[in-house]
Structure formats: C-alpha cells, structure tokens
Amino acid sequence: MRDSSCDLVSIIMPSYNTGKYIAQSIQSVQRQTYKNWELIIVDDCSSDDTDEQIKPFLQDKRIRYYKNEANSGAAVSRNKAIREAKGRWIAFLDSDDLWKTNKIEKQIEFMEKNHYAFSYTAYKEIDENGESTGVTITGPKRITKRGMYNYCWPGCLTVMYDASVIGLIQIDSIRKNNDYAMWLKAIRKADCYLLDQTLALYRRGREGSISTNKYGELIKWHYRLFHDIEKFSIVSSSFATVRNMFYGTYKKIRYVKKRNSET
Secondary structure, X not given: OOOOHHHOEEEEEEEOOOOOOHHHHHHHHHOOOOOOEEEEEEEOOOOOOHHHHHHXXXXXXXXXXXXXXXXXXXXXXXXXXXXHOOOOEXXXXXXXXXXXXXXXXXXXXXXXXXXXXXXXXXEEEEOOOOOEEEEXXXXXXXXXXXXXXXOXXXXXXXXXXXXXXXXXXXXXXXXXXXXXXXXXXXXXXXXXXXXXXXXXXXXXXOOOOHHHOOHHHHXXXXXXXXXXXXXXXXXXXXXXXXXXXXXXXXXXXXXXXXXXXXX
C-alpha cells in the first residue's frame, strides 16, 4: 500500500477515566499494518491513572497528548484533536475500544478503490474484560443524508473520512451523541459506505459509557441533538427522535448478529 505523507491518517482519541483500557487501545493502533498515522489523544481531566498509562507511549513520536483545562465532554475533546490533525484521512477510536491490525490498511484500500470519501466498517462487541459477547454489528451498504437522519448507523470506532473532501469537522458542544452530530455534518458532503468486514472491537457496558444509559436518557439526548444542534422545531425534533427509535429497533433486527465467536 502507498504510504506517502499525503496519505497520513489522523486518529482522534478522546479520553476520560479509561486508565484501565487506554494502553490496549493505543497498542492496537501501534500494531497497525499501515504505519503512516498520527494518534492525537485529548484527555478530559481524568481523575484516574490515565496520565500514567499514556506516558510510556509518548516515546512514539507519532503520538501527541493534550489535556483540556476543565472537564468539558467528548465533543470538545474531539474538536480539539481534529483541529490538531495533519492527515488527509480522519479516523476515530475511543480510548477503551480496539482495532484489528489491518483496519486502516483495509479501509483506505476500500475507499481509494471506490473513490469514497466517508466510510465505516462492521465491528464486534466485547465486554469490560475484553471477552467476546458474541455480537457483531454491521449496517446499510450505503447511507445517504436521509438515511443518516433516520439513525446513527456507523460505530464511531469504525469511521474514516477524507478531510480533503469533507473538511475538518467541528461540532457544537453536546455531552452525548456528539459522534452522531459529526456524521450529520459529514453526510452533507458525501454519502457513507460500508466496508462489511469486522475490523474493530467495541467495549460495551463500561461504567460511564453511553451504552449503559437508560432509554429515557437516550431519548432525551436524541431530542437535544435534533432541537439544539440541528435547530429543528419542537415538532420536527420530536418526530425525528421517534423515527430514530424506530430505526434503532430495525437495526437490532436487521444488522445485529448474535452468535458465539472469537474476538
């Protein structure tokens, strides 16, 4: 694979109290078969040992580490990391999730071959101990603007986009659904395409993650995304939230596969 400076991949990693997992996440980046990357970590004032876990990795000059002055949420952390990005390709990995070793290589190959500017992949779930839950999640082969408003199909840890087409996205500060807010901006520039290979591992059920929130909280944050960030009316925001819940159920039926499998 071509590995020149114009193909630098900027990996965006917000962190907050993931000292137990972040070393594994960084190592999954370092093990990539594609070597032309930079990892930009922005910590949101962690109160655990995240700092100590990151320090040994800073010997790798491809890794840069920043800290917010005050706890501000993942949107602020992602915005800062994206502003610091130097690469053509922007990829996302949360500090408790993992990538398969050929994730970047496969995804860039897929995007360049098909002239795509925005893509995502399938992924598997693991529990807080790194054990497989037997769940694999995929999605539609092509997501249009309308399709993205229907539901947030891509897993954040699987997304990559071409900044030369889409730009360096900055979003309004919202505590939850900030990845969805990014995709709603990106989809205005390019449709999103699925590479239907399992190239990432999503850690589900960790304390403090959105996957542990109750449905009432999820509905509230979906409504705020449409009303406060997308500036929909009260009626339109309510309709979009209900539609999102409907497609969330559809996703579980159509795109979530449960079986015993190895990670």
